[in-house]
Amino acid sequence: EVQLVQSGAEVKKPGESLRISCQGSRYSFTTYWISWVRQMPGKGLEWVGRIDPGDSYTNYSPSFQGHVTISADRSITTAYLQWTSLKASDTAMYYCARHEGGYYERWGQGTLVTVSS
């Protein structure tokens, strides 16, 4: 069965850096884009951006452009979402999801990021 397994919960201070991961297994990792989706506490789903693991092409929601970086390492079938300087407003659950022609049937279990001084 196709799986996306995300890294564990993180607690960070404002200004710190962070990279969370999403490892795909049991499918051809370079065939499907990976997207990241944010859900802030009590709020809805927001698309952060996506990467094509085949060529590392990325595009981002304007709301997140310049604040996060999405990358991938094909050799270990893993995608990443990273911040260089976290803010309290980055506190949220982050999901990775496999892009399947416009929709997402496979999701990671989520990574809770808490940013607090």
Next chain:
Amino acid sequence: SYELTQPLSVSVALGQTARISCGGNNIGSRNVHWYQKKPGQAPVLVIFRDNNRPSAIPERFSGSNSGNTATLTVSRAQGGDEAEYYCQVWDSGTFFGGGTKLTVL
């Protein structure tokens, strides 16, 4: 950018039919997908490309899309259907509706 508008909440009596709308400019010309989101769980795809169900989703879930409104229909609603439901489209980026809380009374 593409805006999708959903009602904040929909209530349905147990065993009855719930309809959740998703409004967007000429949304009928786009593929619309729907997700069920329960607290503490990852989203689950319930409808893709307007009216297609993944194999694990019951036939009670169906979708339609025309004009400026897409609709998710949940027939014979059960307590386990209580969740937030989100519509989504892809247009050089992913756009989600604001989500609708479905309450089964």
